[in-house]
Amino acid sequence: MANNRGKKYDAIVIGAGHNGLTNAAFLAKAGLDVLVLEKNEYIGGATVSRELHEGWKYSNCSYVCSLFRPEIYQALDLGRHGLEVIPLQGSTTFMQNGDYFGSYHQPTVRRREIARHSKRDADAAIRFDADLMKWCRLIRGFLLRTPPNPASLKPRDAWEFAYLVKQFYGLSESQIYEFIRFFTMSIAEYLEEYFESDVILAHFSGGSIIGTGLGVYSPGTAYVLLHHAMGDVDGNIGSWGFSRGGMGAIAKSIAASFSSFGGEIRTAAEVRQIRVAGRRAVGVVLVSGEEIDASVVVSNLDAKRTFLGVMDPKDLPEDLLHRAENFKIRGSSGKVNIALDGLPNMTALPQGSPLTRGHMHFTDTLERLERGYDDWKDNRWSADPYVDALIPSQFDPTLAPPGKHMMSVFVQYCPYDVEGGWSDEKRDAFGATVIDQIAQYSPDFKSMILHTEVRTPLELENEVGLTEGNIFQGELTLDQLMFNRPFPGYAQYRGPVKNMYLCSSSTHPGGGVMGAPGANSAREILKDLRRLNTVPADFGDD
Amino acid sequence: MTNSKTIVLVGGGHNGLVCATYLAKGLGPAGYTVQVLEARDQIGGAASTRCFGQDSCKGGFRVSAVAHVLHSLDPQIGRDLNLANAGLDRGPAIETISLGRNGDHLTLSATAVSGNGLSKVDIESxxxxxxxxxxxxxxxxxxxxxxxxxxxxxxxxxxxxxxxxxxxxxxxxxxxxxxxxxxxxxxxxxxxxxxxxxxxxxxxxxxxxxxxxxxxxxxxxxxxxxxxxxxxxxLHSPQTLPPGGMGKVTEALAEAARIAGVHIRTGAKVTRILIRDGSVTGVALDSGERIDTELVVSNADAKTTFLKLVGTQDLDAMFAHRIRKTRTNGTVAKLHLGLKGLPEVNGMSVAQLGQRLLIAPDMGYVEHAFNHAKYGEFSEHPVLEITLPSITDASLTRDGYHVMSVVACFAPYALKTGWDQGREVFADRIVSLLGAYFPGIASQIVARELLTPVDIEAQYNITGGHWHHGELGIDQSFMMRPVHGAAQYDTPVDGLFLCGAAAHPGGGVTGVPGRLAAERILALSR
Amino acid sequence: MVEKDHFRQVLQHSPFHDRIEEHNLIKNWMSWNGYQTARVLDTLSAEYFAIRSGCSVMDLTPMEKYRITGPDSLAFLNRLVARDLSKLKPNRVTYVVWCNDDGKVLDDGTIFHLGDAGYRLCSQHHQLDWLLISSQGFDVEIAEETHEVAALAVQGPTSCAVLRAAGIDGLDQLKPFGIQYTQLLGFEVMVSRTGYTGDLGYEVWTEPRHAVDLWDAIFATKHRGLYDVRVIGLDALEMVRIEAGFIMPGDDFITAETAVRADHDRSPFELGVGWTVNLDKPYFTGKGALIKEKSSAIKRRLVKLVVEGNKPPVDSFLYDAMKGKRIGTIKSQTWSPILKANLAMADIDYINGKAPREIWAEIYYQKELTWHATWARTTVSEKPFWSHPRKSATPPGPY
Structure with a gap:
């Protein structure tokens, strides 16, 4: 560990998650002397892969990527720094009647599969895809931009607001209303305007509840679908990718890029507080007591941890404290990582189906999804959980020994405040619920399990530092999006004291392994420092 | 009857009457006559007074049919249409009292709250x-x-x-x-x-x-x-219980309409809005009668107006599809009880009983009540809004008897078991819940009726029996109400306008959609 | 009935597939509507001249087909499409376009009046969702029957003679856009005098189980040494459909349902098929918008351009005069062997409601991997580029 006593950095970034590293890399690329501090002994935050069972590598938080901005990928040269993103092969929803619905990668097969369940829905999917693409196109343009403050009378905000309105006006009048409807509707009701088949409705709804404290019938969830649909792998909109070597490879490649610009990372260096003098951030003090000086301090912690954790309340305006306390960041997801002795047999799938190499879901009606949410509202995990299971070791042999497999299972819903508090028994019972859900569709699944790691929101909070285990670092509801993210008046990455910035998923455009908050924050910092901007603009669509 | 200077208003509910009166005032001088055609034998639509118990109103009970508390009638309408002159009596102002099982009731007014066990902080908050x-x-x-x-x-x-x-x-x-x-x-x-x-x-x-x-x-x-x-x-007036029930309010509106020269016909069910080359030419009644007109204003909900009265053959396909997809299933049932004697509530005066009473002990209770509605079930423990209008209005029943009017949530239109099966079960459930707050009420009941959304649909001609003629989600509000393309009261059909709760700003006995529709028509006719 | 393991075979086979495969010497397949379809089977020019000078056969089975039945069929279809169908008699076919609410074209196709059996709608793209949306309020049944009807396009000057020799009688009196039913080898075939080639030609329809017999009957005329009959692929069809001036949804314009960007969709007037729009008939979807469009200045048109010279104007930009203002692009083009000219469908902007006076194309072309740029003058063709009297002569003359 380098001794930094007496040295003053241009910038310190707290938290070596993908956004912190992205932020640091763009600052370093602009010539700044940047230090990233990470509390854990390993980097990555929620983009992490670790060997928790001998021979198996678990990506134990985030598990797929598609949202990661290609502009950032290109600007930080991540391909040369070791990142490989492999597209996944579709997704499946297993049905209680023994059948399944497969969203195949191959478009002709995908269409015929929808038609197998409903001929009408196969045609409606064309209308749906085109409409979704309209909204993707609009929203994607805002990802690498700083939201304007709608109450501000400053020219910059007015200009940005005008830009927003102009983009909006690229739509026809009826499209504007349709967009507002999309933005404010529930995913279930939105989809019901297109589709009729239960399993197709359920299949397309799943993406809208992942990570949220909302149900498929909650207004605002249609928009969350976009958060999962607007990503792309090599221009295939809505397709998901898996990074070879696990999600940790993303953090590693950004870290390598950062290092190539001369950046420095210290692990096992937990920040206790951001030091403020004369209403300016001047550095940090570590838990060890060590003090490090810096001209700029950037927090990649979520808004709650930043303002209620590493900042002294006396340095904060009162309204901000109040807002931080009321910031909605409820954990709703769990994670189960499973080491398997072989590839489980999914009874419903014909021999040789490519669908085993994609996402697997086990909830085939909207009602089942919504009832899962009702459980969570009452502080219980879903008795019939929505599960997103994946066996990435099929195409990434680095994750498990030959012939063995690694299954990553994301679970919705699992509460942070479980009734009566979490205990080891309850955690195991939660894990058993998830395994039972899968085992119903795979008779040999249980017998293949070699090791299981169950993670409730509590574990996600303790290890990664995500408050309440919320994977988006703050819910993606209308009150916490765009110029409201994380709080009204603080959506432009600048903190309440000078030289202090935010770069986590608590800021616009929010969660998902996207890198955009980190990049946007870097752009604002470089602007304030009057440095050359190293952050790329959106590729643009036309 | 042939007159190109006839304006036909379909539906004699409160918004229809308001709209008709404005139109008669605005266009009457130009030689137009305004006709309101109401399918039922009584004007008022869902804002009317109905009878239940015994065989007829004599010896039975009278009660506000769907809406039972007046809280939002637009004061501008009162002034413009001189409703006081037409006999509008809003009745006594009432407060809201949220019932506690142990006498720990909360009284909520527009600006203050009081009650046992309430913290000072909460009172100030x-x-x-x-x-x-x-x-x-x-x-x-x-x-x-x-x-x-x-x-x-x-x-x-x-x-x-x-x-x-x-x-x-x-x-x-x-x-x-x-x-x-x-x-x-x-x-x-x-x-x-x-x-x-x-x-x-x-x-x-x-x-x-x-x-x-x-x-x-x-x-x-x-x-x-x-x-x-x-x-x-x-913002402008307290909530009140109109004497004689909500029907008296719409009677006053009807009177104002008549004064302004509006012809009101009841028992005149419009079955078709006639269209030629994209323009209205008249309406057809179920009696076979045809009325020629170039201007039809519909107070019916959007699905009734476009899918039944106009018909899809005269509409663009996606427009019709969007109308069809609007969410119009009601979730409220109305229980009417005829009581022998006044029920008692622990720690409440008679005057307090005459207020708007709520059974909604906490948010979890309300949320759980709603959970059932999502799955086509009625609430196990419903949320209730209760009035006892006969306390302040003796005209509603005989001496020694009382009327209780209960709005019960949630009672989904599309009940999985069907309402024929569910009606009495739900009514029993409400009564047993009432019993926990009004001890002994079960033995006081001499008459009861439950209006489910299916009944409201059938009896008051509202698709889905929805109070607001359609959910007030953002996607069905403002410039998207009932759907975009028909959100400014005019519609894709020339000469056809909407004036009911299906139009902005939605339901409630406000009269605002009626007023705004009339303003739109008058502006366009200039 | 689609099986659970349908993923094993991505492209579906039509009932004619085995026969086509025998003729497909270069195995140049592509997907048409999810069916394995030949682009070129042997030599493009031979296939082209089979259509223009002999007899060509193409598998039409992959074309989307819907059957509309029920008492409101006519009312439903008349509300669906822009053309007035009330005059369409039984056993007649007509070309139609249909629009969304904004008067933008969703697709084009043909409607067959099958008498008591209802109507058949053939379309380029999948339309079931739109048909069902449009059917709200009408007493009709709509069934997709793409795979239940096998069809062959038999086109070219000798097509009538070939079909006659194959055993299909009575074609002499069949007028363009007419339908007739015949028995062939004991099963029923329906023949319509329709096609996408702008030449004399027929489309023959039967049940899938008789498909191979129908095919063999037609090709028997060749084996007997009577006529040359040649299977053609989609590439040859593309050449002749441009010569005939037919538009192709997805190539010449983006269908309204799939257009993502505002203003990328097109109305029937803009596509030059305004002649199929009847604004005097009862309401149809998009009518309101089309009436409005008709009364405002013309914004743009899809036009037929003859491009001078022999350099292929692939994806060329178009200008108002040489090096003038850019006014559009070429959407599809072909070299016409029979006219010895470059023909193109082009989307051009009108300026202040007026057509550009002179349109020039900027052409990039390569010779031995070296790229060149050149300018070519173009002329707008109001009529189909190519049309032959035999197309409409009844009875068809000898060849």
Whole structure:
């Protein structure tokens, strides 16, 4: 560990998650002397892969990527720094009647599969895809931009607001209303305007509840679908990718890029507080007591941890404290990582189906999804959980020994405040619920399990530092999006004291392994420092 | 009957009557006659008074049919149409009392709350909360009391409304309140109330106000907006129990209409709006009668208007599809009880019993009640809004008897078991819940009827039996109500206008859609 | 009935597939509507001249087909499409376009009046969702029957003679856009005098189980040494459909349902098929918008351009005069062997409601991997580029 006593950095970034590293890399690329501090002994935050069972590598938080901005990928040269993103092969929803619905990668097969369940829905999917693409196109343009403050009378905000309105006006009048409807509707009701088949409705709804404290019938969830649909792998909109070597490879490649610009990372260096003098951030003090000086301090912690954790309340305006306390960041997801002795047999799938190499879901009606949410509202995990299971070791042999497999299972819903508090028994019972859900569709699944790691929101909070285990670092509801993210008046990455910035998923455009908050924050910092901007603009669509 | 200067209003509910009166006043001098055609034998639609118990009204009970508390009638309409002159009596102002099982009731007025066990902080918070939310409601007024502006291809009126709205938000509220409004505007009442209050009962009562009449629970995003919708009424007048029931209010509206020269016909069911080359040519009645006219204003809900009366053959296909997909399933049932004697509630005076009573002990209770509705079940423990109008209005029944009117949530239109199976079960459930608060009420009941959404649909000609003629989600509000392309009262059919709750700003006995529709017609006829 | 393991075979086979595969010497397949379809089977020019000078056969089975039945069929279809169908008699076919609410074209196709058996709608793209949306309020049944009807396009000057020799009688009196039913080898075939080639030609329809017999009957005429009959692929069809001036949804314009960007969709007037729009008939979807469009200045048109010279104007930009203002692009083009000219469908902007006076194309072309740029003058063709009297002569003359 380098001794930094007496040295003053241009910038310190707290938290070596993908956004912190992205932020640091763009600052370093602009010539700044940047230090990233990470509390854990390993980097990555929620983009992490670790060997928790001998021979198996678990990506134990985030598990797929598609949202990661290609502009950032290109600007930080991540391909040369070791990142490989492999597209996944579709997704499946297993049905209680023994059948399944497969969203195949191959478009002709995908269409015929929808038609197998409903001929009408196969045609409606064309209308749906085109409409979704309209909204993707609009929203994607805002990802690498700083939201304007709608109450501000400053020219910059007015200009940005005008830009927003102009983009909006690229739509026809009826499209504007349709967009507002999309933005404010529930995913279930939105989809019901297109589709009729239960399993197709359920299949397309799943993406809208992942990570949220909302149900498929909650207004605002249609928009969350976009958060999962607007990503792309090599221009295939809505397709998901898996990074070879696990999600940790993303953090590693950004870290390598950062290092190539001369950046420095210290692990096992937990920040206790951001030091403020004369209403300016001047550095940090570590838990060890060590003090490090810096001209700029950037927090990649979520808004709650930043303002209620590493900042002294006396340095904060009162309204901000109040807002931080009321910031909605409820954990709703769990994670189960499973080491398997072989590839489980999914009874419903014909021999040789490519669908085993994609996402697997086990909830085939909207009602089942919504009832899962009702459980969570009452502080219980879903008795019939929505599960997103994946066996990435099929195409990434680095994750498990030959012939063995690694299954990553994301679970919705699992509460942070479980009734009566979490205990080891309850955690195991939660894990058993998830395994039972899968085992119903795979008779040999249980017998293949070699090791299981169950993670409730509590574990996600303790290890990664995500408050309440919320994977988006703050819910993606209308009150916490765009110029409201994380709080009204603080959506432009600048903190309440000078030289202090935010770069986590608590800021616009929010969660998902996207890198955009980190990049946007870097752009604002470089602007304030009057440095050359190293952050790329959106590729643009036309 | 042939007269190109006839204006036909389909539906004699409160909005239809308001619209007709404005039109008669505005176009009467130009030689137009306005006819209101009401399918039922009585005007008023869902805002009427009905009889139940015994064989007839004599010896039976009378009660407001669907809406039973008047809380939002637009005062401008009162002035413009001189309703006082027409005999409008709003009746006594009432407060809301949220019942506790042990006498720990809360009394909520527009600005203050009181009750046993309420903390000082909560009492103060309530005042500031109501103040803040009334200011939001006020800021929304330009939008709520005007024709909803288009967001592209705007005309002058649209621009004025948008400017007024922007001004009210930015300068009426101020920068901080505006930002706060933009934050809470789209979210749920549950989170907002948890930020504000400690008392579960208080939160439950406010949450109930946000969701009654809607297919929403407190945790449903956009319930802040439905609450603000309700507060619109509170801005100008207190809630009241009109003497003689809601039917008296619509009778006054009808009287004002007649004074203005409107012809009102009851028992005149319109079965078809006749169209040629995209323009209205008349209406056909089920009697076979045809009335020629170039201007038809429909007070019916959007599905009835477009899918039944117009028919899809004269509409664009996607427009018709969007109408068909609007969410119009009601979730409220109405229980009417004829009681021998006045029921008693622990710790309440008779005067208190005459207020608007709520059973909504906490937000979890309300949310759980709603959970069932999502799956086509009625609530195991329903949320109730209760009035005993006979306490202040002896005209409703005989001496020694009383009428109880109960709005019960949630009772979904599409009940999985079907309402033929469910009707009495749900009624029993409500009665047994009432029994927990009104001990002995079961033995006082001499008559009862339950109006489910299916009954409201059948008897009052409202698709889905929905109070508001359609959910008030953001996607079905403002410039998207009932659907975009028909949100400014005029429709894709030349000469056909909407004036009912299906149009902006939606339901409630406000008369605002009727007034705004008339303004739109008058502006276009100039 | 689609099986659960349908993923094993991505492209579906039509009932004619085995026969086509025998003729497909270069195995140049592509997907048409999810069916394995030949682009070129042997030599493009031979296939082209089979259509223009002999007899060509193409598998039409992959074309989307819907059957509309029920008492409101006519009312439903008349509300669906822009053309007035009330005059369409039984056993007649007509070309139609249909629009969305904004008057933008969703697709084009043909409607067959099958008498008591209802109507058949053939379309380029999948339309079931739109048909069902449009059917709200009408007493009709709509069934997709793409795979239940096998069809062959038999086109070219000798097509009538070939079909006659194959055993199909009575074609002499069949007028363009007419339908007739015949027995062939004991099963029923329906013949319509329709096609996408702008030449004399027929489309022959039967049940899938008789498909191979139908095919063999037609090709028997060749084996007997009577006529040359040649299977053609989609590439040859593309050449002749441009010569005939037919538009192709997805190539010449983006269908309204799939257009993502505002203003990328097109109305029937803009596509030059305004002649199929009847604004005097009862309401149809998009009528309101089309009436409005008709009364405002013309914004743009899809036009037929003859491009001078022999350099292929692939994806060329178009200008108002040489090096003038850019006014559009070429959407599809072909070299016409029979006219010895470059023909193109082009989307051009009108300026202040007026057509550009002179349109020039900027052409990039390569010779031995070296790229060149050149300018070519173009002329707008109001009529189909190529049309032959035999197309409409009844009875068809000898060849």
């Amino acid at each position: 309530y005042a500031s909360f109501k103040n803040e939310f009334r200011s939001y409601a006020k800021a929304l007024k330009p939008l709520m009391t005007n024709r909803p502006p288009r967001l592209k291809n705007m005309d002058r009126r649209d621009l004025i409304t948008l400017t007024q709205l922007g001004w009210a938000l930015r300068f009426g509220l101020g920068a901080n309140s505006m930002l706060e409004f933009l934050r809470v505007g789209g979210i749920n009442i549950y989170d907002v109330l948890n930020e504000q209050f400690d008392s579960e009962r208080l939160k439950g009562a406010i949450a109930a106000d946000a969701v009654i009449g809607h297919h929403m629970g407190p945790r449903t995003p956009t319930t802040v907006l439905t609450y603000l919708h309700r507060l619109q009424g509170e």
